[in-house]
Amino acid sequence: MTDENRAALREALRCAASALKDGGPPFALAGSYGLWAYGAPEPVHDVDFVVAEPDTEAAAETLAKADFIVDRPPEDWLFKARPIGAPDVTVDILHRVNGRPIDAADLTEAQQCDVLAIRMPVLPPSAILIQKLRALGEHDCDLAALLPATRAIREQLDWDRIEDDTCENPYAAAFLTLVARLGLREKA
Structure with a gap:
């Protein structure tokens, strides 16, 4: 991974988290970047956030207002958000994981962590x-x-x-x- 790609992923993480913090709905950082927040190696693929399944549309609207292009892949358990100007960078917003819907209770176990100078919930x-x-x-x-x-x-x-x-x-x-x-x- 190039430094440019890493910087683009980090910026997408920061922008998506800031937008969701400001505009809702409740969310948590998950996936490999979630593990990175606790000290794991930095991932190279994408950023994953989780939202409660009933909040999926609200999350899509928030990210669209924050200059993300929202894509709806055939998989019905997530949507993808790409920053305008960075089409190769993907933020996945998961509302179902391993066939099970995310609910508000899943988000309550998230811990507040400082990630890239932004305080956010992390699973x-x-x-x-x-x-x-x-x-x-x-x-x-x-x-x-x-x-x-x-x-x-x-x-x-x-x-x-x-x-x-x-x-x-x-x-x-x-x-x-x-x-x-x-x-x-x-x-x-």
């Missing part, structure tokens, strides 16, 4: 890792991609919660076995 690292592990499947099972972030924030993770909340996913179980064998967590 807890355990909740974000749970979402990432639940998304693993036979067509998307890159365990190695999760290791750098997990290694960086391992002391902040609630391993029992992660194991309990992902026990139905065999790929998540494989990842938890891997991190235990690598010494990143205590063995269960």
Whole structure:
């Protein structure tokens, strides 16, 4: 990733968070940038925010007023916002994660963090890792991609919660076995 791309992603994060803070609805930073807020390596792909499913349209309106182009992909669990003038930069606004709607209660567990000099709600690292592990499947099972972030924030993770909340996913179980064998967590 070039410094220019990194700067564009950071600016999109800042602008989207500022717009949502000012115009609503309630939101939280999630995904890899959410983990970055807790000390994980900086991501290179996109920015993820979550909003409660009933607030999806309000979030789209807020971002459109803040000079984002709102795209509605075929997937019905998110919309994409791209800053005008930066079409290659994507901010994903998720209202459903792993098939489950985001609700107001999900947002209440977010922690206030300073991210790029803006105080904003960020989902807890355990909740974000749970979402990432639940998304693993036979067509998307890159365990190695999760290791750098997990290694960086391992002391902040609630391993029992992660194991309990992902026990139905065999790929998540494989990842938890891997991190235990690598010494990143205590063995269960």
